[in-house]
Amino acid sequence: MQLTITPAIVLLFAVLAQAVFAAGLLWFAPHNQLPNRFLALLLLAIALWVLDGLWRAAGLYGQNANWYFTPIYYSLAFGPLLYFYVQSLVSQPFQLRRRHLWHFVPVLVQAVLYWWLRFEPYQTRLWFWEQVHQPYTYRIEFIGTWVSLIIYLGLSLQLLRHYRRWLPDNFSELSQLRLKWLRVLLLALGVVSVQWLVEVVLREFFHLYYAYDYSTWLLGGVVLLIGVVGLRQADMRAVHFAPLQAVEKAPQPVGETLLPGEASGGLFCASSDAVAVAPTVRQVPAAVDAAVLERIRQALEDEQLYLNPTLTLAELSAHTGLAPRLISFTVNNGFGQSFNDLVNGYRVEAVKRRLANPADVARLTLLGIAFECGFNSKTTFNRIFKQFTGVAPSEFAPQ
Incomplete structure (x- = not known):
């Protein structure tokens, strides 16, 4: 097996090495344990997508047919892992419960399919590729990943917006709690989602299969972003985001009353x-x-x-x-x-x-x-x- 070393191969390999190292640090970080483990799993799931791009760029699939349908795709977990990362980060008492597991049913089906194919003879995999995957399941997987990411990205941005509005009414020091980097990450994933849509159009309407695979590089950038700034997140154990229910409108004032200790002057x-x-x-x-x-x-x-x-x-x-x-x-x-x-x-x-x-x-x-x-x-x-x-x-x- 020959591996041609090119700048693209070196860069993809560096991204993968950084992803594995950062995921290990996040998994064993002493604070924000549950959110950091969601983030570590997201990092690894994206890294496996990048790994597929590395193998294709290096021509390894063409040199070893047995590598086809290696179970490295867990892309339907991108959205749920992102959302539960945000949710558990802004509310440290959060616990993953049985009712949350249905969010991961699509990626479970995805994983079972690839693990089953991995142990099938090459002829079976070839038939599946030609008769099922390329015309049907590939589209379901690729477009489904895009739809899933868009939905959970929207939910995450909404949750983060509510959290940032809640913050000033509960904390006197906000600099470490605003989660500005997380907003940058969500917006970066939004850019990836737009590019993903472009790829869907190119592949579905112009039949340019893998001719324009920019999402691999964009996701590689997301991996670098997570690895660099995810580890710098402040300890969020004091944050128990539970928005107060809407308070009924107070009655109209019945007169002018001075606040205790008031005198003339400014605030x-x-x-x-x-x-x-x-x-x-x-x-x-x-x-x-x-x-x-x-x-x-x-x-x-x-x-x-x-x-x-x-x-x-x-x-x-x-x-x-x-x-x-x-x-x-x-x-x-x-x-x-x-x-x-x-x-x-x-x-x-x-x-x-x-x-x-x-x-x-x-x-x-x-x-x-x-x-x-x-x-x-x-x-x-x-x-x-x-x-x-x-x-x-x-x-x-x-x-």
Whole structure:
């Protein structure tokens, strides 16, 4: 058996080696265990598709007829593995249950077919290729994989969109939880899906079978992307994405009521001892419990929970004894903000107060002050500070 070494062969082999190595690291990663194992299986399933492309590019099928119908196709698992990866990543208590297994029935049928053919005589495989596979099952497999990927890709993007909307109401620090790389991965698979459709058209309507096989190279790029960035995902164990059910619309305001601790001024104003909530006069819906609002204000303002750089809605709930849903409703309707904006508002005001204190400025750097006020990332601090003040931290002039 001869193998002609070309740049394409070397590149495909490198992609496969990286895929196997990355899948092993993902499988045994200490955090995000279930989602990482879904991702490892997706990586291997795509790698096997690329392996078929390597064998064809190297001419190995033509040199060994027994390699035909080697069971390396598990493409109908691409979509389900992707979807369950996203679902288990954003909700760490997720468990794969019996009712989920029907998603994998198509790939099970696909695997059984190829394993059965693998042990049949060559004449049987040749007959199957000519009479069944090329005219029928190949189309079902190739087009079915495309349809499956499109459906599960849409479900994954929808789930990710809901998760990203839910995030600011539950976490005060979002930089490691936004899953920007995952969105890039899903969009990359969307590009592959478009190319897949092009190949379907070329093969079905112009009979160009394997003349335009760009999906192998595009999937190879997806493999590289997963291997590079999938391993860098932050520990998501604190994320239990379970969207709150729609809260009924609050009654119309019955009058103007000052929030506890309010005074004239902007959304927040500094005091000599603590960061005091001081929004402008706001109409508080009658449905908002003033005692609940006061307890939240007390926890953040007096007890300074905002100094916890990774403060979550669940932690605030545990500290105050209030239900997470009640806190979320009160923050949204009483303070008129998301949980993330409320907590970061306190942090920004603390930084502004410290910058006005010559002793703090002499003792600490700007970043040191930010860290002591609850920020844990320079990038996040710069972005949030400019969002609230309109200027970069280095340009801020204390009053």
